[in-house]
Each structure stands twice: as C-alpha cells, then as structure tokens.
Amino acid sequence: YFEAIESFQYVHAKWKKEPIGQEALIWLIRSYAANKQYSKAQATIEVINSNKKFPKYLKGEFHLACAEYQISQKRYEQAIEPLEKALRYDWKRKERARMHFILGQLYGANDKNKASRSFEACLKLRPPYQMQFQARLQLARTFDGVSMSNREMQALLRKMLKDVRNQDYFDEIYYELAMLNFQIRQPEE
Numbered sequence: 001y002f003e004a005i006e007s008f009q010y011v012h013a014k015w016k017k018e019p020i021g022q023e024a025l026i027w028l029i030r031s032y033a034a035n036k037q038y039s040k041a042q043a044t045i046e047v048i049n050s051n052k053k054f055p056k057y058l059k060g061e062f063h064l065a066c067a068e069y070q071i072s073q074k075r076y077e078q079a080i081e082p083l084e085k086a087l088r089y090d091w092k093r094k095e096r097a098r099m100h101f102i103l104g105q106l107y108g109a110n111d112k113n114k115a116s117r118s119f120e121a122c123l124k125l126r127p128p129y130q131m132q133f134q135a136r137l138q139l140a141r142t143f144d145g146v147s148m149s150n151r152e153m154q155a156l157l158r159k160m161l162k163d164v165r166n167q168d169y170f171d172e173i174y175y176e177l178a179m180l181n182f183q184i185r186q187p188e189e
Contacts, residue, residue, distance in 0.1 A: 001035035019055050026058060029065040033072040041069050060089025080106050097127035101135055104142070115142040129165065136160060140176040143183070150184055
C-alpha cells in the first residue's frame with residue numbers, strides 16, 4: 001500500500017484542481033484504511049468534506065469509500081449512513097446489489113425490518129448466483145414475519161432445496177428451515 005499511497009499523493013499534488021486529483025483523494029482514503037492508517041484516512045475525508053468544489057460525479061464513490069473506511073475499523077453502525085448516501089447515486093446493477101447486500105448485513109440484528117428490505121432490494125436487482133443464495137439465507141435469518149409470511153419464507157427455502165446448484169448448501173438451508181420452525185414453535189413435518 002505504501003507505493004499506492006505515494007502514487008495517489010503525487011497525482012493529487014500534481015493535479016489538485018483537476019477531477020483526477022480529487023479522485024486520487026478517494027483512493028487515498030481506501031489505501032490508508034487498508035493500511036490501517038486511520039487518522040490519515042480521516043484527515044483525507046475531512047479535506048474532501050471541506051472542498052466545496054468536489055466533483056458531484058465522484059460523491060457516490062466518496063461516500064462508498066467512507067463506508068469502507070468505517071467497516072475496516074469495525075464501526076458498522078457508522079458505516080450505514082455513508083452507504084445509504086452512496087446508494088443515492090447512479091451505479092451499475094451489480095454494484096447496487098452489492099451495496100444493498102452489505103447494507104442488509106450492517107442492519108443485521110439491530111433492525112431486522114430494514115435488513116429484510118435491503119436483502120429484498122438486492123434480490124430484485126438479480127445479483128450473481130452466490131450473492132442471491134446468501135441474500136435469501138440472510139432474508140431467512142432476519143425473518144420477522146412483517147415483510148412476508150412464515151409460509152412464504154418456508155416456500156422460498158424449500159424452492160432453494162429444489163435447485164441443484166444449492167446441493168452443497170442443503171445443510172444451511174435445512175438449518176434455516178429448522179430455525180424458522182423453532183421461531184414459531186412448530187415441529188418440522
């Protein structure tokens with residue numbers, strides 16, 4: 001990361017007023033966070049926040065980098081706000097699905113309703129298969145009976161059992177079915 005940091009510092013210093021120089025700051029945040037130089041990453045975030053002329057088209061990337069910075073420090077609660085802000089910008093379908101998935105994980109146990117909505121939003125974007133599978137499992141784990149009924153959730157999990165691609169993960173699916181039945185105190189048929 002040292003060479004990357006050095007390169008991004010050079011680009012920013014050389015083209016400070018150009019968009020490429022501003023983008024280098026975003027990559028500096030990521031590099032500092034990956035290298036566990038959190039105080040330097042925070043200082044770079046403050047530099048961008050104080051810059052009134054920061055390009056609008058880079059704001060989404062900036063908020064995403066801020067969320068990554070918070071996650072790298074295991075400050076999951078603080079990562080939610082920048083990730084929600086990042087979602088307001090224009091992203092490709094796959095990137096948007098990934099952000100919804102991460103947001104669902106961040107909401108986790110604290111707000112099951114928001115977590116469920118995030119995983120559902122992820123699924124609506126038709127993410128890659130592995131992410132779809134995990135989003136469905138997470139949806140079952142955050143099941144609260146509000147967004148869908150118990151029967152619908154069981155049907156979703158049973159449908160996953162019929163897909164041959166899930167054969168290696170049947171144990172996880174059966175576990176979630178058992179936990180779902182345990183939640184409503186109903187033995188498996």
